[in-house]
Amino acid sequence: MSSLLTSAIKLKLRSGVYQIRQYYNLGVPEDIAKTAYQYKPIHDEATGLITVTDHGVMVRSGYNFSVSNPGKLGFGEYKFKASNIDGGFSAGSDLWEHGTTSYIAEPHECIIARYAQIYTTGWTLINGTYYTGQVDRVEYVNASMLEPYSVSFYCTPIDMEKLSGYTWGMDDFDEVDLSSIGSMQAPLPENN
Amino acid sequence: MPFGSGFWTGDWVGVEHPHSFPNPSLTTDATNVNWRQYTLESYVTAECIQGPLNGYQGDDPASLNVGKFLLRRTTDSSIEIIVQCVEPYARGFSADPNLIIVDLMSDGANDDPHRGSYYAPFSKISGSSPADKFTFWVRGSGAGTLYDYYLHHKQPIAFRGVVSEVIGAMLMYAGYTASNIDQASFDDAYDAELNVGPDNNNRPYVWVIPEQGETILATIKRVMQHWSHILTYNKDGKFALRPADSFAEFFVALDNNSNVKEIKTWANKNIVLNKCLAMHGGGYMRHLDYSLAVQPNPRLNAYYEPRLKSDYTQAFIDEYSDSNSITKFGERQFGNRIRNTFNERPGTAYGVGRRDGGPLVRDIPRTISIFTEGDPINVAHYPLVHRSEIKDLIMERFLSNEAQIRTFIEVTQDFMGLDYEIGSVVYVPSELGDFRCIKQTIDYNSLTVTSELIRNFPTEYTTASTAVWAYVNLDDAPVGTTVLSEAAGTMTLEVNLTTTALLDWHYQIYISKDGGPWEEFYTTGWEAETGNLDIQDTWSGDTQSVEVIIRATDDDGGGGQCTPTPWVRMPTAIQ
Numbered sequence: 088m089s090s091l092l093t094s095a096i097k098l099k100l101r102s103g104v105y106q107i108r109q110y111y112n113l114g115v116p117e118d119i120a121k122t123a124y125q126y127k128p129i130h131d132e133a134t135g136l137i138t139v140t141d142h143g144v145m146v147r148s149g150y151n152f153s154v155s156n157p158g159k160l161g162f163g164e165y166k167f168k169a170s171n172i173d174g175g176f177s178a179g180s181d182l183w184e185h186g187t188t189s190y191i192a193e194p195h196e197c198i199i200a201r202y203a204q205i206y207t208t209g210w211t212l213i214n215g216t217y218y219t220g221q222v223d224r225v226e227y228v229n230a231s232m233l234e235p236y237s238v239s240f241y242c243t244p245i246d247m248e249k250l251s252g253y254t255w256g257m258d259d260f261d262e263v264d265l266s267s268i269g270s271m272q273a274p275l276p277e278n279n
Numbered sequence: 280m281p282f283g284s285g286f287w288t289g290d291w292v293g294v295e296h297p298h299s300f301p302n303p304s305l306t307t308d309a310t311n312v313n314w315r316q317y318t319l320e321s322y323v324t325a326e327c328i329q330g331p332l333n334g335y336q337g338d339d340p341a342s343l344n345v346g347k348f349l350l351r352r353t354t355d356s357s358i359e360i361i362v363q364c365v366e367p368y369a370r371g372f373s374a375d376p377n378l379i380i381v382d383l384m385s386d387g388a389n390d391d392p393h394r395g396s397y398y399a400p401f402s403k404i405s406g407s408s409p410a411d412k413f414t415f416w417v418r419g420s421g422a423g424t425l426y427d428y429y430l431h432h433k434q435p436i437a438f439r440g441v442v443s444e445v446i447g448a449m450l451m452y453a454g455y456t457a458s459n460i461d462q463a464s465f466d467d468a469y470d471a472e473l474n475v476g477p478d479n480n481n482r483p484y485v486w487v488i489p490e491q492g493e494t495i496l497a498t499i500k501r502v503m504q505h506w507s508h509i510l511t512y513n514k515d516g517k518f519a520l521r522p523a524d525s526f527a528e529f530f531v532a533l534d535n536n537s538n539v540k541e542i543k544t545w546a547n548k549n550i551v552l553n554k555c556l557a558m559h560g561g562g563y564m565r566h567l568d569y570s571l572a573v574q575p576n577p578r579l580n581a582y583y584e585p586r587l588k589s590d591y592t593q594a595f596i597d598e599y600s601d602s603n604s605i606t607k608f609g610e611r612q613f614g615n616r617i618r619n620t621f622n623e624r625p626g627t628a629y630g631v632g633r634r635d636g637g638p639l640v641r642d643i644p645r646t647i648s649i650f651t652e653g654d655p656i657n658v659a660h661y662p663l664v665h666r667s668e669i670k671d672l673i674m675e676r677f678l679s680n681e682a683q684i685r686t687f688i689e690v691t692q693d694f695m696g697l698d699y700e701i702g703s704v705v706y707v708p709s710e711l712g713d714f715r716c717i718k719q720t721i722d723y724n725s726l727t728v729t730s731e732l733i734r735n736f737p738t739e740y741t742t743a744s745t746a747v748w749a750y751v752n753l754d755d756a757p758v759g760t761t762v763l764s765e766a767a768g769t770m771t772l773e774v775n776l777t778t779t780a781l782l783d784w785h786y787q788i789y790i791s792k793d794g795g796p797w798e799e800f801y802t803t804g805w806e807a808e809t810g811n812l813d814i815q816d817t818w819s820g821d822t823q824s825v826e827v828i829i830r831a832t833d834d835d836g837g838g839g840q841c842t843p844t845p846w847v848r849m850p851t852a853i854q
Contacts, residue, residue, distance in 0.1 A: 147513075215515075253495045
């Protein structure tokens with residue numbers, strides 16, 4: 088892991104003149120089991136599909152950099168905000184319906200995939216910007232009670248609950264049925 | 280070097296499962312007709328880990344949360360007789376060391392099935408004599424009643440290995456696969472741990488027993504304290520373990536080509552720690568009144584408090600401090616927190632304690648703990664156990680970084696900041712040293728990356744073993760000149776080392792052409808160089824610039840060994 092960016096990307100960045108394209112997909116599950124997702128672009132700066140108004144910041148941090156202050160393991164929780172003037176993100180809109188199937192998902196069943204690209208000889212993914220996150224919740228900010236105009240997505244990396252939510256229990260302890268001792272006739276009580 | 284064969288494919292090395300047991304058989308009991316003695320038919324080798332390990336909880340097995348041998352009377356499924364005893368008596372203290380007692384009677388006399396137990400963190404039974412067999416005794420009420428008995432072995436899952444192996448195994452246990460684990464980073468961490476010492480005695484080798492109710496992440500964090508890897512969830516959505524001293528983590532980031540927009544530097548003395556008490560030794564012992572000659576009914580009548588107070592004035596505790604740091608910052612001790620416990624144990628030793636509560640003997644599980652002086656209460660409660668030999672290394676590493684003031688740098692770049700990430704070692708020329716990236720904030724609005732870096736001091740190891748650990752500081756040495764020239768489409772790079780301390784050391788030289796990936800340019804042999812070294816290589820092409828870095832190391836073990844020095848960039852002239 089000596090260098091994460093390609094030479095071409097670094098040369099482009101060093102030139103100081105470059106184009107960045109940000110792209111967002113919403114993954115809508117096809118069923119309650121979430122066996123497959125239908126991905127729907129919700130923001131793509133290369134095609135003029137502009138909905139995201141605040142791309143937000145993503146913070147990651149490492150654990151164990153110091154004994155006295157080991158720090159916090161930051162997984163990259165992520166929040167961004169999109170315009171909802173046209174109601175496209177509102178509950179009941181087609182966005183939350185899978186499409187191929189008629190399954191209508193709750194927002195927290197969906198995932199967000201986003202990335203940034205830089206234009207070199209073509210659009211090239213910038214390593215480190217690809218992110219897939221589970222939508223924890225969406226939050227609508229209302230201009231009035233009847234017409235929401237923006238929506239915030241709160242996402243966490245997929246599968247984090249495996250680690251942060253898993254607690255060791257007795258099921259984690261191996262139990263081995265060694266063998267049957269066999270039938271035994273109880274001996275006489277000790278005092279007899 | 281990757282982990283052991285099969286590690287990532289499910290054949291874990293990190294989990295200790297119970298070994299297979301042979302069938303037990305009824306052994307004639309000539310001493311007492313009320314008891315039946317059973318002995319496992321053949322000799323076994325069993326490694327068992329018993330609980331509780333978080334301190335004395337009384338002798339009621341219901342309070343135990345890990346580690347049980349179960350003897351279940353299945354004709355009455357509502358009753359489960361549990362004997363949490365596996366640990367035989369310490370060898371040499373009993374003629375019948377491998378004894379388990381189960382008393383199913385309720386006659387008011389000896390109806391104490393939960394007693395007669397003995398537990399310890401580790402036990403091992405092996406050998407070829409009858410005394411090396413597991414033996415247990417059973418008696419029941421209701422003369423003539425037929426019972427079916429089953430012997431179950433229940434043992435806590437345990438992980439052992441060097442830190443990287445254990446954490447990798449726990450992540451896989453949690454269900455993560457290659458799609459969520461940066462296996463290459465774990466392999467790098469593994470390599471770094473193997474570089475620490477010649478064998479597991481000198482490596483951060485851990486044996487960890489998760490505690491019921493503890494999250495896997497919390498267990499992983501406990502293991503992390505054994506070494507200086509940084510655990511991170513990287514940009515690819517994978518867990519990564521970044522070692523501090525590894526070329527694979529090296530990256531020269533901050534120079535005129537790094538697109539730095541803003542940089543802030545500060546020093547924080549609040550994290551300085553310069554004194555600690557480290558402990559090895561200890562164990563978990565129970566004191567039994569055991570008189571097999573009378574009847575096989577040992578009773579627990581005392582226990583040896585494993586908090587080591589009795590050992591407090593003995594040689595189990597060593598003080599580690601940095602006098603210069605104390606003079607400069609005052610005495611700054613460890614606080615009394617769980618975090619501050621280091622425990623080390625060998626992979627091959629087994630717990631043997633003296634049941635009279637005297638000093639421990641033989642190769643006991645050794646515990647290294649750091650705690651606040653005068654308050655050893657918390658020291659022996661954490662089920663990470665390891666070997667004492669590594670204690671010095673851990674403490675030296677601790678002091679080499681923690682006792683010094685560590686400069687922080689916050690640097691804001693454009694997306695060039697994505698060329699490294701958390702855990703990367705970043706060379707900062709203005710500070711003449713290595714830093715580690717500990718935090719990154721990607722702002723997708725301003726398209727900037729702000730990284731927080733902390734000074735990383737190289738670790739200098741000394742040990743009482745035969746290996747001579749040394750350290751060469753290239754910062755203090757004239758490292759020569761480097762010239763890049765071009766003629767007729769052929770690039771020539773000449774590196775001339777003028778340091779006079781080449782003998783016995785490897786020098787690694789890496790180059791980066793036009794900001795490209797690092798590639799090895801040359802690695803010297805340790806035996807050949809006695810003075811100046813002139814290295815030259817050519818390639819075809821049109822290279823505009825080249826960066827050259829060098830460090831001292833020694834990979835072959837001949838003469839001496841050292842952990843790699845920080846990389847030093849060599850100024851390169853272009854002709």
